[in-house]
Amino acid sequence: MLLKKYLKPEQTFLTWCFLAVFSCEGGIQSYVQDILNAYQDFKDSNSPSNFPIHPDSNVLILRDSPQDFNPFETPLSPFKFQYFKSQYPNWGRVKLATALLTSMLQKRPQRVLCGHINLSHLVQTICQPLGIPYTVLTYGKEVWEPLPTKYQKALQNADQIWTISRYSRDQACLANALNPQQFEILPCMVNGEQFTPGPKSQHLIERYGLENSRVLMTVARLWKGDPYKGVDVTIRALSQIAQVFPDVKYLVIGRGDDQPRLQQLAQDLGVSDRVIFAGFVPTEELVEHYRVCDGYVMPSQEGFGIVYLEAMACEKPVIAGDSDGSADPLQDGKLGWQVPHRDVDAVSQACIELLKGQDQRCHGHWLRQQSLASFGKPAFQNRVQALLQK
Template sequence: MTNNLNLGDSNNQQANHVFVFLEIFAREGGIQSYVKDIFRAYLGLEAGYQAEVFLLRDNPDCLNPFECDRLKFNYFQNKSPQMGRVTMAGALFKYLLQKRPQRVFCGHIRLAVLIQTLCQPLGIPYTILTYGKEVWHPLTRREQRALAVAKDIWTISRYSRDQACAANRIEPHKVKMLPCAIDGDQFTPGAKSAELLIKYGLADSKVIMTVARLWSGDIYKGVDVTIRALPKILQAFPEVKYLVIGRGDDQPRLAQLAQDLGVSDRVVFAGFVPTEQLIAHYHLADAYIMPSQEGFGIVYLEAMACGIPVLSGDNDGSADPLQDGKVGWQVPHRDPEAVAAACIEILQGEDQRCHGQWLREQAIANFGQAALQRQLLSLLES
């Protein structure tokens, strides 16, 4: 176990806030990406905002671009998870007792009981950050109590709020929105890469694309539904190919489905693509198709920021990035006929929702880094 907390440093300015997370840098994922966006927004606020960050599973060797005078990180990774938790709890309690920060932000429901136990007796308000499925089912009584006692709860979408409230008897007014953000400087429109067109055999094709984990537990992503929609799509656009980016144990089933439907030559499984190469792959797409059930769906924003029209499910958190259908197509997520019909509309290109520059402007105006920073500031001051 290592940590860099130095309570004895008299030069340490009192932090306004404390953030406590399971992990940010030890692994990649939706929650980790979301937290990094929050840190970027936090550092964009005026200098008066300072915070101490406690990380249960990270260590100082992790690449951390956010370490600075205004965000100080404390690491508690330990070979014994229980010992790491006990050590972090002790250091956090000492910090809260001595420094009395204005508010504590609990970064995962699994830490909520600990945060309540430490903060409530000291009269320090705390906020619980939620993301998606981790709070969509009935939690333990102690976790529900921690949610009830919290000053407020932040989440990424209206759908995620509604699911959590229904499962855990949370008052909806207590839940505030802090949506995911898109980096408009990173995700930009661009020409199709000749090299990638050759690599995937996509020359002279209209390309529909999905970026998703292909795990058997993630069937809700809708890759199988899109494959089932292909025969009808091909009747209208015989040059269509379906580029699937991602990996997982469900790929053999999906490949067999494509073969059974006679469209295996139209489906390209690209496998895993690193983040730094993902933008060039978005540029290959004429439409981004993912009839899913998402807590939010950052991939839709990534596609729109690249000027690519999008299709999502009609009963999930994607209603927020798609602005209730204003900037994209929403269809019943397990309905191949609806997916095919909407996909044909997109490829015809006559709808305003197909206009790349307009799509990009909408995505960045509502979900860019500046929008996230404004929303974060509003929540911190409320």
């Protein structure tokens, strides 16, 4: 009866629970915002097949506050946001749990979407006794290792688990005794309107000293705790690459506490004149940096690797690892090179092939078309709609 009171029969009411969406930047936050954008676009669409959403879905966010910029806070937004940031974290959780229970009892949502493993036990505790299905969103490494039992149980009892790649699904299943049939793959999205091809910026060429150079590039956080981005391997490969392409240079974008080690490595190997550490680059400036390179190189271990899609959308060929989530954006090697991520010789050979430009995977226009067809905004929106209709 409560459901009939609040909803039209054709509408779908959802409740969303997140750790943080707008108060910090990161892969998970961008992914969540893309999902919210896709959901909002259903409401804005005039298509007869428009997904029947409720115009006032609850979004509960534990670590954000009303002062954080939220682009969805508009008069026509389909979301009703509630924030629970507190100087006392446990009190914030109590308030979020109370709001979630209230929503469950008053509005009986068809589904709760839990945006982080750290909220999954709370969501399970409230939803399961009421018979309300819940979905847990997973992103990558947070579920690749054995979790505490309460989180394993929350995942095992979820109606659905969304994740970004086959690799991330497989790692989570192995670590936490999960059923692969519970998983749905929702890969990351690349914005084809933001990441576009274009001429090399003369300003950046002069800034980084790239005149008359063939440029390889990596965008990565340079953290000691996450050394498998492959920057050190690529630095080690430069001497071999330079034997074929003496004008090669390597542009490294990102910052972190591992940078001094990497700079010392380049110096010890005698290639410091070829390696440029650009530091942090804002998102809005990344597209010009992709355009200035001749190839994107990151032989890494990724849950997915949105950077490969960004590079391909800018019509740049890519090199990735061969045993991680990058298999999905590279379509199992169709769109780029997959190499053993710690193998210097393999990375060297792939870079040489890329710079020669004779392989189909170097055809920029084709790369852009193929990547956007599978991972552009329309494909992502259709996938979100299909998952929510299940």
